[in-house]
Amino acid sequence: MTEYIKASELVKQPVITLDGEDVAQVKDVVFEPEDGSVRGFTLAGRGLLSGPMKKTLPAEGVHGLGQDAVMIRDERALEGEDETSEVAERGGGDVMGAMVMTANGTRLGKLVDVIIEAGERPAVAGYEVESSGGRHRRMLLPVPRPVGVSGDIVVVPDAVADFTAGDLAGFTEAARGLRSRLEEE
Structure with missing residues (x-):
């Protein structure tokens, strides 16, 4: 699973x-x-007085990503400041607060979190969006790959709007349904 x-x-x-x-x-x-993929992780030291580290963890260095820890084989998985840091510095990695819209122009809401598929190869699986309507409800959207990403707008396939979930438990089924729909198209 x-x-x-x-x-x-x-x-x-x-x-x-x-x-x-x-x-x-x-x-x-x-x-x-x-492409909206996970590039890697910036790191901080452990402990109360620890600050940011000059090393990063590229996605390829992850052995396993779970609910309680990010596992690596050994410290050689950590790299000095590299392209992962450069992506973070130029702001390309910051998608929080971006407007999520379908390719046909339907506004789905503001991106408030990113859903990551855990395991050996962390990958973006979707987004948590706060709806634009008057009730500001949150929903999870499976997104196998965005159509386009800028600092202000994330464009997703039209079919995404038909497959939403209220929590991570329902997200699995929504993602499965969207994959089936996209395979049919």
């Missing part, structure tokens, strides 16, 4: 080697603006 995690729940998660060494904690998740 596929496990999904909200990006906001990864912040402050420990980064642990397979030998059990607690080497860092997740400071932020960095997304690739061109």
